[in-house]
Amino acid sequence: MSGDAERAARAALTRIAEPGDQMMGRWLERYGPQEVMRALSAGDHPLDGVTRQRWDGLRRRARGARPEADLEGLAQLGGRFLCPGDHEWPGQLDDLGAARPIGLWVRGAPSLRFWALRSVAVVGARACTDYGLHVAAGLGAGLADRGWTVVSGAAYGVDGAAHRGALTVGGATIGVLACGVDVAYPAGHRELIGRLAGQGLLIAELPPRDHPTRSRFVLRNRVIAALTRGTVVVEAELRSGSLSTARRARELGRMVMGVPGPVTSGMSAGVHQLLRMEGELVTEPAEVVELVGAVGELAPERRGPVLPRDVLPPDTVRVLEAMPAHCAVDVGRLADTAGTPPEQALVRLHELRSLGFVERRGEHWRLTPGVTAGHRHSIG
Known part of the structure; x- marks a missing residue:
């Protein structure tokens, strides 16, 4: 388990470096978080591999870091900050190498490590169709009812439907945010995000009060892919952030799955391309479990009516x-x-x-x- 000094240093670094910063990751592996913070505070000699311009930018951010205030503020909300090596840290995130999260800000009572052991990501289009909402909610409910944790990004569309499906059956679900865990984003999901904090888990790499950017959404996807045993894509156009989650899942050796839609629907074009190239076709929770579960967790054979x-x-x-x-x-x-x-x-x-x-x-x-x-x- 990390000591208080290391925890404070990592908490500060989440406000200084962007998620997935591999240079920061290499520094942490080589020097450790406390030494990196000392170097940023002194500032005379940049660490290896960084330009002076970027080093100065990191130093400006370091001057504004108040890790003790961030840790205390989140604790008042019932949250906590996890570091690599903590008992609750999900070891599968270490597969990201230098892009591993510096730490994770967490809200919710359950153990992140325990819930992530049997977890599946369900992701897809924000502007999805009624078909996509129906399928995502069914997958969320069916997977949760079978004892699997449903992981998604708490966004509009497929993400929200998957979370709600899991919550409806009293199942486990984790929202991975591209902002602080005390920020309701999108604003229209304030109630859902509150339910995730109360009945499930919210996690983020970004510290409290931080807001999302376009690049942070993309970087967030690598955590969803690494945290889970597999990723199911429900509706995605050819250029979709959901497909980036699937690509990262494939690179990490996780199972990649897609739900087909109408061949005339542009909202399913990205999923169909995924299925042609690399993904496994799934249509129901039992088929997902067969692909990501233990040996013998087979989906029932589908047959027509017996005449x-x-x-x-x-x-x-x-x-x-x-x-x-x-x-x-x-x-x-x-x-x-x-x-x-x-x-x-x-x-x-x-x-x-x-x-x-x-x-x-x-x-x-x-x-x-x-x-x-x-x-x-x-x-x-």
Whole structure:
């Protein structure tokens, strides 16, 4: 577990460096957070690999860092700050290497490490269709009901629907923000973000009161990808931030999945491209679990309805299919059509009569009224 001095240094650095800053990550690996902060405070000798202009910019930010105030303010909201090496730190984030978060600001009672062990990201378009909302909510509810944590970005559209689906069934869900965990962004999701803090978890790399930028949304996506066992994309245009999450998931060796949509919908064009190139097609929670879960967590096989014809022996089916639809036929003609000896055809006809498929009229046989082609033939 990190000491107080290291925790304060990492908290300060989250206000100084942008998320995913690999140069900062390399400095932390080489020097440690306290030494990096000392260098930024002294400022005379820039650390290796940085221009003077950038070093001066980092120093200006360092002068405004107040880590003790940030830590205390979040604690008053019931939050906490996690560092790599803490018991609650999700080890899978270490797969990001030098781009690993400096630390994570967290709101919510559950253990982030525990919840992230069985987690799936559900991401997609903000301006999604009703179809996308329906699918995302169903996936969120179904995955949560199966004991999986649903991870998303708390944005409009697919993200919000996935979170709400999980919350509806009392399941686990984590919102990964591109702003401080005390900031309600987007503003229209203030109520949802409050529910995530109260019933689930909110996490962010950025310190309290920080607001999002376009680049921070993209950088946030790498945390969603690394935190989870797999990413499901529900509706995404060809140029979509959700696809960046899928790409990072693939690079990290995580499962990448997509839900198909109408081929005429531009909102699904990015998902279809993903499926053509690298993703696994999924349509329901059980299929997602089969791909990311343990051995034996298989989705039930999907089959069409079982028709009466499906339970008949092949020889009997052949005779039934030889029956004309609208007239009676004698055994000899029927045997010729079915390609079977007359005595065998007669045996099969008696079987079919006992099952209600055919009826006898003297020396002729016909289909029982009401037995249609749909009863005679399997849909395959």
